[in-house]
Amino acid sequence: MDIRMMEIRSRLLTITREFFLSRGYLETDTPALAPSLIPESCLEVFATEYVHPIEGRTPLYLIPSPEIWMKKIIAETGRSVFQVCKSWRNAESRSRIHSPEFTMLEYYGLGLSSRDNIHLTEELFSALKTELSPSQALPPFRIMTMKEAWAEFARADLDALQSAEAMREACRQRDLLVSPATSWEDAFNIIFLSLVEPNLPQDRPLVLNEYPAGIECLAKDIPGTMYKERWELYVSGIEIANCFTEMANPSAVRAYFTSQSMKKKDALVPHNVDAEYADIFEHFPPCSGVAVGFDRLLMVLAGKKDIADVQYFPFAGMGNADSRRKSLQNLNFPQ
Amino acid sequence: MVRGGEINIGTCLLINGNPHIVVEREFVSPGKGSAFARVKAKNLKSGNVITQTIKTADFVEDAQVDLVDCQYQYSDGENFMFMNNENYEQFGVPISLHEERKPYLKEGETYTLVMWEGEPIDIKIPYKMVFTVVESENYVRGDTVSGATKPVVTETGLVVRVPLFIKQGEKILVNTETNDYVERVNE
Numbered sequence: 001m002d003i004r005m006m007e008i009r010s011r012l013l014t015i016t017r018e019f020f021l022s023r024g025y026l027e028t029d030t031p032a033l034a035p036s037l038i039p040e041s042c043l044e045v046f047a048t049e050y051v052h053p054i055e056g057r058t059p060l061y062l063i064p065s066p067e068i069w070m071k072k073i074i075a076e077t078g079r080s081v082f083q084v085c086k087s088w089r090n091a092e093s094r095s096r097i098h099s100p101e102f103t104m105l106e107y108y109g110l111g112l113s114s115r116d117n118i119h120l121t122e123e124l125f126s127a128l129k130t131e132l133s134p135s136q137a138l139p140p141f142r143i144m145t146m147k148e149a150w151a152e153f154a155r156a157d158l159d160a161l162q163s164a165e166a167m168r169e170a171c172r173q174r175d176l177l178v179s180p181a182t183s184w185e186d187a188f189n190i191i192f193l194s195l196v197e198p199n200l201p202q203d204r205p206l207v208l209n210e211y212p213a214g215i216e217c218l219a220k221d222i223p224g225t226m227y228k229e230r231w232e233l234y235v236s237g238i239e240i241a242n243c244f245t246e247m248a249n250p251s252a253v254r255a256y257f258t259s260q261s262m263k264k265k266d267a268l269v270p271h272n273v274d275a276e277y278a279d280i281f282e283h284f285p286p287c288s289g290v291a292v293g294f295d296r297l298l299m300v301l302a303g304k305k306d307i308a309d310v311q312y313f314p315f316a317g318m319g320n321a322d323s324r325r326k327s328l329q330n331l332n333f334p335q
Numbered sequence: 336m337v338r339g340g341e342i343n344i345g346t347c348l349l350i351n352g353n354p355h356i357v358v359e360r361e362f363v364s365p366g367k368g369s370a371f372a373r374v375k376a377k378n379l380k381s382g383n384v385i386t387q388t389i390k391t392a393d394f395v396e397d398a399q400v401d402l403v404d405c406q407y408q409y410s411d412g413e414n415f416m417f418m419n420n421e422n423y424e425q426f427g428v429p430i431s432l433h434e435e436r437k438p439y440l441k442e443g444e445t446y447t448l449v450m451w452e453g454e455p456i457d458i459k460i461p462y463k464m465v466f467t468v469v470e471s472e473n474y475v476r477g478d479t480v481s482g483a484t485k486p487v488v489t490e491t492g493l494v495v496r497v498p499l500f501i502k503q504g505e506k507i508l509v510n511t512e513t514n515d516y517v518e519r520v521n522e
Contacts, residue, residue: 042367092370093362175351177387177395186390189368193388197365198373217367232366242366 001312008302009310012128013084016294019127020082020107028083030069033060036272038068041263044091045271046100061271062088065104065291068277071246074108074287075280082107084294091268096306097238097296099315105297108289114219114229114245117288118143118207121233121241125205128301137235137300141205146227149208153199154191158212162226167191184214198237206234216256219244229288235300241292250281339372340391347379347398347449347456350387354379354398354451362391379456382432401450402459407440415440417448417455428455436460438493439511460511465520466490471503484516 001009017027035058037045046062063069066083073081087104094100109117122139129138150158154174161167167187171178176190200206210227211219219230229245247253257278264270298310308314337346346357355376364370370391377384389395405417414427415436428448430437439460440446449457466489484496487507495509497516506520 040367042364042369092364095362098362175385177350177389179393182393186369186393189365189371190388190390193363193365193371193373194386197363198386211366215367239366 001308001310005298005302005304005310006312008130008132009298009312012130012298012301013294015127016084016105016124019124023080025080025082025107025109026073026077028066028070028073028081030063030066030073030083030085032063032086034063034068035060036274036277037061037064038277039257039260039264039273040064041260041267043089044267044269046088046090047269047271059272064089066106067289067291068274070106070108070289071284072280074110075284078110078285080108080110080287094315096308097299099295099307099311101315102307103294105292105294106289108246108287110285110287112245112288114209114231114243114288117243117290118209118231121243121290121292125301128297130301132302133300134236134303136202136204137303139205141207141233142201142203143207143209144200145210146208146212147210149196149200150191154195156191159226161188162214185216188212188214197234200234200237202234202237205240207231208234216259217244218247218253218256220247221252233292235296238296238300239293240296240300241290243288243290245288246284246286248281248284248286250278253278253281336394337397338391339389339393339395340370342372342374342389342395345459347400347451348374348376348387349396349398350376350378350385353381354400354456355385356449356457358384363388379432379451398451398456400456403448403450404445405448405455406445407442409442410437410440415458417446420445426455428458433458438489438491439464441466441491462511463508463517464511465506465508466493466495468497468501468503468505468507471497471501 043064045064048060050058050060065087066085070081070083084103084105086101088101090100092098092100118141122141125139147158150156156170161170164184167184168178168182171187171190176194178187178190209231211230213221213226213228217230219228221228231243232239233241295307295310299307304310342357342360344357344360348355355378357374357376359375361373362370363373371388372391373388375384375386404420406420408416408418414429416425416427418425436458447459448455468487469490470488472485483499485499486494487497487501488494495514495516497507501507501519508517508520510517
């Protein structure tokens with residue numbers, strides 16, 4: 001990262017803080033190490049342990065997002081909160097948009113819905129605009145539902161593809177490889193990733209709204225439909241943010257945990273699960289949260305093509321000696 | 336069978352009964368979803384490029400291919416003509432399907448051919464190759480606008496940017512993936 005990008009990163013972090021503080025959000029600073037996590041089959045974590053000189057060893061995990069802590073604070077304080085912190089995800093391949101260690105920005109607004117958060121996020125983008133920001137990264141956002149995107153780019157009626165077999169057949173009709181054992185969710189993703197996502201318009205930021213309930217997550221269901229109050233934000237074809245109107249029904253949260261635990265039985269890095277976590281939803285205020293990959297946000301707002309261009313030091317994992325050397329050379333500190 | 340996570344550029348897959356070579360691959364993890372390899376694969380019979388998305392944990396059928404060393408002899412305008420180094424059998428590889436290999440084919444040079452069911456479906460190009468410079472403009476001393484390199488053309492028609500001291504008739508080592516100049520080769 002060059003000195004100009006360091007200055008932009010520092011400035012945008014300050015603006016982000018001022019943006020939320022001025023709107024009455026409480027800034028939180030929660031632990032990076034957690035004794036237990038919620039089960040999420042879509043991600044792997046980093047495990048470590050605390051070694052006590054007498055009492056022995058306790059497993060601990062680097063958080064894949066600050067969500068678990070922040071929701072506990074919301075349940076206790078009834079406040080809107082935000083946080084910028086490091087988060088870690090294991091077993092993901094490194095690429096120009098992936099770094100196993102990255103910076104997450106999360107903000108939860110009390111009384112807000114996912115739709116309200118579209119507007120708030122547009123305002124955030126306007127506040128963070130830099131002299132380097134291309135027009136494709138600036139508001140107003142284009143809003144498209146997942147159903148509309150499927151109709152346009154996969155020529156399919158998503159409402160009609162509710163069974164796993166119907167979704168697999170839709171794959172076969174489009175010459176996409178599936179096996180008879182492919183689940184609904186995987187078949188959905190095969191069509192989405194092959195035909196829909198690569199064709200999403202990129203002339204301005206795109207909110208892909210109303211994800212199907214078949215992709216399990218902690219977002220609230222839209223009654224009477226197969227969709228949830230969930231959106232993802234794409235900028236220049238890169239997934240930048242995920243937003244839910246948060247699920248506040250403790251039995252639905254417990255059902256999610258049970259199902260995800262089943263799907264996670266073959267996890268590469270198993271972890272302890274917080275069995276009491278669902279209890280906080282007994283008295284959870286209506287709210288909506290957004291998780292933003294802060295490094296990716298910097299990338300698109302500064303017109304950069306590689307996540308390493310916006311990080312002080314690129315991820316120091318195995319086989320990265322060249323880019324580590326390069327990053328040190330690029331620092332150009334005065335001798 | 337090959338696992339989705341192990342598919343790489345150059346992997347040969349059997350898709351709907353036809354051999355395909357992977358020409359692009361990226362790993363993608365949709366929000367709250369599993370990891371997938373999104374690949375672009377070229378049908379080695381029709382030349383059509385298709386997109387497939389394969390879960391990294393799943394297995395798909397790969398094309399069982401043989402690697403055979405063959406000497407490139409000449410182009411007849413429609414085919415690149417090769418000779419199998421073991422049995423001296425001659426055969427053609429349609430240029431229309433492998434146009435992009437043309438600047439890397441030197442007459443008399445040995446290449447590894449990928450054979451599927453007895454038919455050649457791909458020509459592997461060595462990572463680094465030596466070429467002769469056949470066209471090179473004389474550089475003008477003091478010309479610093481274009482930096483310290485100039486374009487030259489090799490005997491196969493490949494355009495490479497080289498340092499200014501390289502002259503016509505000299506041999507250069509080239510990285511065939513990036514077309515970058517590596518070094519001058521003295522014989």
